[in-house]
Amino acid sequence: METSVQSAGSQPVATRLLLACGVIAPLLNSVVILILGAIRSGYNAWVVPDSNLELGEGGWIQSTNYIVTGALLLAFAIGMRLLLRTGRGSTWGPILLGIYGLTFIVTGPILPDPSLGYPPGASSALTIHGAIHILFGQLQFISLIAACFVLARRDAALERRGWSWYSVATGLLVAASDVAFVLTAKLLDGGPTGLIERIGIIGSGIWIALLAIRLMSKQSSIA
Structure with a gap:
């Protein structure tokens, strides 16, 4: 069985700060999208995806949220690799989570096309920047799902089966929410797409935060 190269108690301060970014990032993202979704005029959080919060009045707040969240996730991935x-x-886990963070940074300034009635009256015609946003959005889901399974294998090898199954369950949840989101948006022209997406976002955010806490904890270190 592997042993820790370095215990959490002896982690350099810089490394611990980088790892702490993994707790802050999903909390920040979840709080912002929930608050904006609740207060934005004309926005229906039950139906409309969170990326549409980048459009319309105050859209810069969500764009900034994506960029800051992505930077924090990237910092976390660096701390994880250290x-x-x-x-x-040990290599692919941080790389995949780093890619996950980078997709947030990219989708910050590259706005989605209007969809599912938001903003009201806007054209939903596909544009180049909208297509790029969708592409990186899918890369976001794929990189996170892959990270879940990669780290599940690590935990399984270290005989931490509870954590391994939790990572597998999270990966399956994200995959299922992504597929259900696309199918619901296409087949039902809306439906609870916003809710389905948020289930995946919040579920995966909890997993990332717990992963970061484990990495900082001497008792629960997976290093």
């Missing part, structure tokens, strides 16, 4: 020196997932 800690996980050897073993399964």
Whole structure:
């Protein structure tokens, strides 16, 4: 069985700060999209995806949220790589989470096309920047799902089966929410697409935050 290269208690301050970004990032993203979705005039959080909050009055807030969240996730991935020196997932886990963070940074300034009635009266015709936004949105889901399974294999190898199954369950939840989101948007022309998407966002955010806490904890270190 692998042993820790460095215990959490002896982690450099810089590394711990980078790892702490993994707790802050999903909390920030979830709080912002929930608050904006609740107060934005004409926006129906039950139906409309969170990325549409980048459009309309005050859209800069959501764009900024994406960029800051992405930067925090990228910092977390760097801290994770500094800690996980050897073993399964020590390279690809941080890389995949780094890609996940970068997709947030990219989708910040590259706005989506209007869809599902928001903003009201706007054209939903596909544009180049809208297509790029969709492409990186799908890369976001794929990189996160892959990270879940990569780190599940690491935990399984370290005989931490509870955490391994939790990572697998999170990966399946994100995959299911993505597929259900696309099908609901296409087949039902709306429906609870916003709710379905938020279930995946919040579920995966909890997983990332717990992962970061585990990495900072001496008792629960997966390094």
